[in-house]
Amino acid sequence: MDFYICPFSVLLKPAFFMELVLTKWVCTFLLCSWLIFSGVYSVEGLHGDSKVRGVNLGGWLVVEGWIKPSLFDGIPNGDMLDGTQVQLKSVTLEKYVSAENGGGMNVSVSRDVASSWETFTLWRVSESEFQFRTLQGQFLTCDGEGCSFSATAESPSTLETFHIEKYNNGRVHIKTMSGTYLQATVENQLIADYPGKPGWDDNAATFEMAIVSNNLHGDYQLANGYAHNKAKEVLKRHRNSFITIGDFNFLYKHGINTVRIPVGWWIAYDPDPPAPFIGGTLEALDNAFSWAQAYNIKCIIDLHAAPGSQNGMEHSASRDGSTDWPNPDYISQTLHVIDFLASRYVLDVFLNCYTLTAVSMKILNSQKLL
Numbered sequence: 001m002d003f004y005i006c007p008f009s010v011l012l013k014p015a016f017f018m019e020l021v022l023t024k025w026v027c028t029f030l031l032c033s034w035l036i037f038s039g040v041y042s043v044e045g046l047h048g049d050s051k052v053r054g055v056n057l058g059g060w061l062v063v064e065g066w067i068k069p070s071l072f073d074g075i076p077n078g079d080m081l082d083g084t085q086v087q088l089k090s091v092t093l094e095k096y097v098s099a100e101n102g103g104g105m106n107v108s109v110s111r112d113v114a115s116s117w118e119t120f121t122l123w124r125v126s127e128s129e130f131q132f133r134t135l136q137g138q139f140l141t142c143d144g145e146g147c148s149f150s151a152t153a154e155s156p157s158t159l160e161t162f163h164i165e166k167y168n169n170g171r172v173h174i175k176t177m178s179g180t181y182l183q184a185t186v187e188n189q190l191i192a193d194y195p196g197k198p199g200w201d202d203n204a205a206t207f208e209m210a211i212v213s214n215n216l217h218g219d220y221q222l223a224n225g226y227a228h229n230k231a232k233e234v235l236k237r238h239r240n241s242f243i244t245i246g247d248f249n250f251l252y253k254h255g256i257n258t259v260r261i262p263v264g265w266w267i268a269y270d271p272d273p274p275a276p277f278i279g280g281t282l283e284a285l286d287n288a289f290s291w292a293q294a295y296n297i298k299c300i301i302d303l304h305a306a307p308g309s310q311n312g313m314e315h316s317a318s319r320d321g322s323t324d325w326p327n328p329d330y331i332s333q334t335l336h337v338i339d340f341l342a343s344r345y346v347l348d349v350f351l352n353c354y355t356l357t358a359v360s361m362k363i364l365n366s367q368k369l370l
Contacts, residue, residue, distance in 0.1 A: 054258035054300070055251065057288075060243045061281045062262040062304045063235075064315045065217020071238060072217055075225035076127040080164075082224050083216035083320040084122045086132075087114040089208045090184035091171070097190055097207070099151035103134030107149040109184040119212055121320045123156060124224055129163050129177075131156040133320060142192050145180045149190040164209075167200050172209045181205045216321060218314030219264060219305070223276035232278050239284045245291045252295040259297055261288055262304035264317055265333065268340040277317075289345065301341055307333040 059067030072078055080086075088097040096111040096118040111118050116135045123131040123139075132140040134151045139160040141153040153160050158177050165173040175181045181194035183204035198205035223231040251259070263281060266273035270282035285301075292299050308330035309318035324330065 052258050053256050054260060055256055056260045056262070057243055058262055058315075060239065060261070061267070061284055062264050062315055062317070063217070063219045063222050063238075065221075068238070068242070069217070071222060071234060072225065074230075074234070075222070077166075078225065079211055079214055080122055080124065080130065081214065081216065081221040082122065082124045083221065083318070084214045085119050085212040086122060087118050087210045087212055088120070088172075088174075089114070089210070090204070091202050091206045091208060092204050093184050093186075093188065095184070095188065097184075099134040099136075099138075099140070101136070103136030103138040103151045105151060107140060107151050107190050108188050109190050110188040114210075123320065125161050126227075127225075128165070129161055131160050132162070137322070142176060142182075144192075145176070145178060146191065146193045149182070149192070166209075170208050170210065171200055172207050173198055173205055174207065216314045216318065219266075219277060219317045220319045221314070223278050224319075228276065228278070231276070232280075235278045236280055239280055243284075243288070245287075245294075248288075248291040248295050248297060252297060257297055258300065259288075259292065260300040260302050261285065262302045262315070263341070264305035265303065265307045265337045266305075266317075268337040285345075299345075301345060303334075303337060303341070306330065306337075 058064060063071060065072055072081075075081070089095065090097070090109050093109055094112075095109050096114045097107065097109050097120075098111045098118045099120070100106050100108060100117065102117050120132040120134060120140070123133060125131065134140070136151075137154075138151045139153040139156045140149055140151055140162075141160045142149050143159055161177055162182075163175050163177065165175070173181055176192050180192045181198055182190060182192050183194040183198075184207075185191055185204065194205040200206060222234070225231075226234060248259075263285060264277070266277040266279075267281045267285065269277075269279075271279035273279055289299060291297075304315055305317040306325050308324035308327065309316040310323065310325040312318045312321045312323040325334075
């Protein structure tokens, strides 16, 4: 049997590595290392050549909007996906809504110029219902009719969820889930006590909403934007057509002998991963390995998205650009995913003497170093 082993491009902290040694993956890692240093591997047999010629199958099992923007075309209110940053300006006061100190304190409508304290990140609940996250991570909250707003909620619930009504010139009305509209008072407060339903003229309940950025277009935005049933339909069609056995045939004919396949952490929970993620990537990856074996192409599995997002980017499935990955729960989940992939695609090769299709695993892609 001929082997080709790729180097592992990952930087592990000591605590992470100590926990990692308890997994099956390290058994594979040590076996691969032994093969390398004992000199019993070679790259012969890779399409009759000793050189690795590889391509990345990006945008297939981990969504990246820039690769295929049309995936997002059918999302209602597609300019207000998870992670969209907005600023709100009262049309009567001509001042911006501001979370004092960037969050954790009161909210006012008092700033002449918008900056980071006046910028809120949307968490999408439905096509018209949203939560507003501050710079420091807290959420705008109001506990009922007539309440003054603060930015003190550490996690969102119905009290932190608001319905946004849009007008065609950027004007919006915002109301609580109980149906009361927000207004900016002459005392520069944001209060949920506007009487009745406001019009679109210059009144205290009307705000101008500026979209500062709408840069995240990953798996989270797609699945949560469409909602489960429609997202499942869109992704099934995409996964079945974006990469096919015909592509592997094309790669083989043009001398490609290695493919890198990015996957997300939710693959380990297929077919019913945690919301909002959509199952089906495991079946697609199984297909890829079958096609690769048919054309003597080797696969590099790349864990591209870790639980909590390791870099805050769309290709790590971040909800809002934040990086929550390096905590014990997320590290434990990541180890489970690595263990799952190693057991399914790498360990079986050595334990059962199958033809080697998986040449390596990239443990984690583009992690943000602390």
